[in-house]
Amino acid sequence: MATYHLSLKNGKVGTAEQHADYILREGRYSGGKRAEELVYKDANLPRWAISASAFFACADRYERANGRAYTEFEIALPNELTHEENKKIVNDFITAHIGNNKVWTYAIHSKPATFDDSQEQIHVHIMICERIVEDGMTKAKSPSKFFKKYNSKNPQNG
Incomplete structure (x- = not known):
């Protein structure tokens, strides 16, 4: 029987790269053993980011000290569905x-359920950066500019 779980977490600056490495x-x-739990991974990254870990390392480096480096959704997926069907659910969620x-x-990720090894505990971790990329991922600003906070009084400073 499917269970429901959804948690929303905000990541502090200095933790993003390590968390990306962990979930990926x-x-x-x-x-x-943990590496065996990985079923599938995907990313939507600016052209300058060679990997999700590299992008979130830049978030750790360039985001302001009291800023949010990432937001994470952790969602339980129906274990009655195939991995491909769950992948489609996740992609549809991201699109919408x-x-x-x-x-x-x-x-x-998929691992045996805590109280019943014959059941699968399948779930997804979705890490996002809430900054909007205006001109598409191929034209995204450089890391040092991407993470700057807009300064309306002195636009040249941010």
Whole structure:
């Protein structure tokens, strides 16, 4: 039977790259038992970001000190569906609620359920940057400008 779980988390500056590595099972999280939980991953990134981890490393570096480096949705997916059907659900959710004018990455994980090893606990982590990319990902501003806060009094400063 499907269960429902949704949590929304805000990530502080200094934690984004490590969290991206964790959910995408990259870097120091690329091996071991946890890496086997990864079903699928995808991202919508500016052209200058070679990976989601690289993008969120820039968020850690250039976002203001008290800023939000990322927002994360963690959502339980129906274990009655196939991985491909769950992937379609996630892509439809992103299209409807996030769009392609924001940077996002997601990873679908599956592991045995806590109280019943015969059941699958499948869920998705979706990390987004809430800054809007005006001209598409190919024309996104450089990292140092992308994360600057707009300064209406002195536009040349931000």
